[in-house]
Amino acid sequence: MRFVSTRGDTAPVSLSQALRLGVAPDGGLFMPEAIPLHEPSKFAAGRPLAAFAADWLRPFFDGDPLAGELDAICAEAFTFPVPLVAPFGDDVGLRALELFHGPTGAFKDFGARFLMACFDRLAGEEPLTVLAATSGDTGGAVGCAAVGRRSSRGVILYPRGRVSPFQERQLTCWGANVTAVEVDGDFDDCQALVKAAFADPQLSAAHRLTSANSINLGRLLPQVAYCAHAAFEAAALGGDGRPGFLIPSGNLGHGFALLLARAMGAPVGPVVLATNANRTLLDWHQSGRYAARPSIATLANAMDVGAPSNFERVAALGDGAAEVTVELVDDEAIRHRIAADYRENGYVWCPHSAIAAEAWRRLAAPARDERLWVAAATAHPFKFAEIVEPLIGREIEPSPALAAIDDRPTAKQQIAARMPELAALLDQQRVAA
Numbered sequence: 001m002r003f004v005s006t007r008g009d010t011a012p013v014s015l016s017q018a019l020r021l022g023v024a025p026d027g028g029l030f031m032p033e034a035i036p037l038h039e040p041s042k043f044a045a046g047r048p049l050a051a052f053a054a055d056w057l058r059p060f061f062d063g064d065p066l067a068g069e070l071d072a073i074c075a076e077a078f079t080f081p082v083p084l085v086a087p088f089g090d091d092v093g094l095r096a097l098e099l100f101h102g103p104t105g106a107f108k109d110f111g112a113r114f115l116m117a118c119f120d121r122l123a124g125e126e127p128l129t130v131l132a133a134t135s136g137d138t139g140g141a142v143g144c145a146a147v148g149r150r151s152s153r154g155v156i157l158y159p160r161g162r163v164s165p166f167q168e169r170q171l172t173c174w175g176a177n178v179t180a181v182e183v184d185g186d187f188d189d190c191q192a193l194v195k196a197a198f199a200d201p202q203l204s205a206a207h208r209l210t211s212a213n214s215i216n217l218g219r220l221l222p223q224v225a226y227c228a229h230a231a232f233e234a235a236a237l238g239g240d241g242r243p244g245f246l247i248p249s250g251n252l253g254h255g256f257a258l259l260l261a262r263a264m265g266a267p268v269g270p271v272v273l274a275t276n277a278n279r280t281l282l283d284w285h286q287s288g289r290y291a292a293r294p295s296i297a298t299l300a301n302a303m304d305v306g307a308p309s310n311f312e313r314v315a316a317l318g319d320g321a322a323e324v325t326v327e328l329v330d331d332e333a334i335r336h337r338i339a340a341d342y343r344e345n346g347y348v349w350c351p352h353s354a355i356a357a358e359a360w361r362r363l364a365a366p367a368r369d370e371r372l373w374v375a376a377a378t379a380h381p382f383k384f385a386e387i388v389e390p391l392i393g394r395e396i397e398p399s400p401a402l403a404a405i406d407d408r409p410t411a412k413q414q415i416a417a418r419m420p421e422l423a424a425l426l427d428q429q430r431v432a433a
């Protein structure tokens with residue numbers, strides 16, 4: 001299979017090249033030249049995720065040097081459970097897809113570990129520089145997945161004052177080959193710096209730059225696989241066999257991954273892209289026109305994105321983006337949903353997952369009742385303890401991996417949101433390595 005740029009001005013590349021480049025040289029994002037179609041009857045529910053993922057993703061690896069490694073890559077990346085739980089009891093038609101049982105408590109663990117396993121096999125002698133912009137969760141997951149690997153060094157840009165205290169600790173605690181960089185700006189500034197670095201051929205070549213954000217297709221492929229897996233599992237639970245999905249959406253990687261899984265034949269019904277008060281997607285859905293906006297700070301900070309990178313991939317899906325709606329959930333509604341669902345059902349959402357739960361409540365009754373719905377529970381609530389604990393009136397127990405973060409020393413660099421400062425930092429890091 002070959003991969004083409006959403007902007008159409010880059011010659012088709014292999015999967016390995018797409019992963020290695022991160023972003024297409026014309027500034028676009030890589031997409032499969034044709035969307036592979038699976039025969040759904042070959043993908044029954046009940047299969048272990050790693051084996052399912054390898055089979056689901058195999059067409060993308062067809063003819064690529066990584067093809068023979070796909071099973072091993074999936075076995076390395078998918079090592080923790082993804083339970084589909086009934087937060088309000090089996091009789092209520094909502095399931096939470098708990099994607100936060102990995103080492104950093106966020107769904108980003110799948111993509112970060114998958115991508116790093118690919119880089120281990122692609123890097124060659126010289127390490128790659130894996131540049132990532134984060135509004136909270138990507139950075140921790142990439143740092144954790146990269147630390148100690150010889151194939152890569154991680155450079156993670158995050159916005160000053162716009163991540164939770166725990167996220168900041170988790171971003172800055174890896175040391176060794178991972179550098180955390182606090183940027184005087186917002187997430188969109190961090191993302192713009194990353195894209196500007198890729199657009200500079202000299203800088204890019206000198207540092208062997210690649211990306212670990214969802215702009216890199218290698219971050220998204222494992223998400224496509226677990227979305228498809230969840231769809232088959234949920235379809236087997238009953239309903240009309242096409243569960244609806246509610247996806248907390250910021251940079252839109254998760255939403256795109258689900259739509260791609262559906263286009264490949266996964267039994268996915270309607271999709272709700274649930275956003276915080278950043279209204280770029282809602283405006284697009286209401287007006288048919290896409291216009292990036294400055295991001296605003298919300299309780300669901302990992303979704304504080306005003307210019308969702310994957311919008312251009314969703315647009316490139318054409319009909320594949322049918323049956324999609326957008327629901328905006330503001331901070332007040334996030335607070336209300338966390339408190340009410342804990343009080344009434346004992347279930348604890350993180351602020352991002354609460355947005356999906358609230359979007360489900362707001363569905364018109366016939367739409368809500370006609371099928372099973374799956375809400376992506378994207379992060380562990382402990383990561384946002386200072387928001388969630390006062391709302392539920394008790395402490396949240398961290399997983400052992402999250403508790404262990406406290407014992408690690410932290411360190412960060414600081415820069416203004418300017419390209420020369422990032423370039424100088426990359427040079428320094430290389431000399432120091």
Ligand SMILES: N[C@@H](CCOP(=O)(O)O)C(=O)O
Binds near residue numbers: 135215250251309
């Ligand atoms: N939600 C993100 C923002 C970056 O998104 P990505 O999926 O493109 O890495 C975060 O947690 O940093």
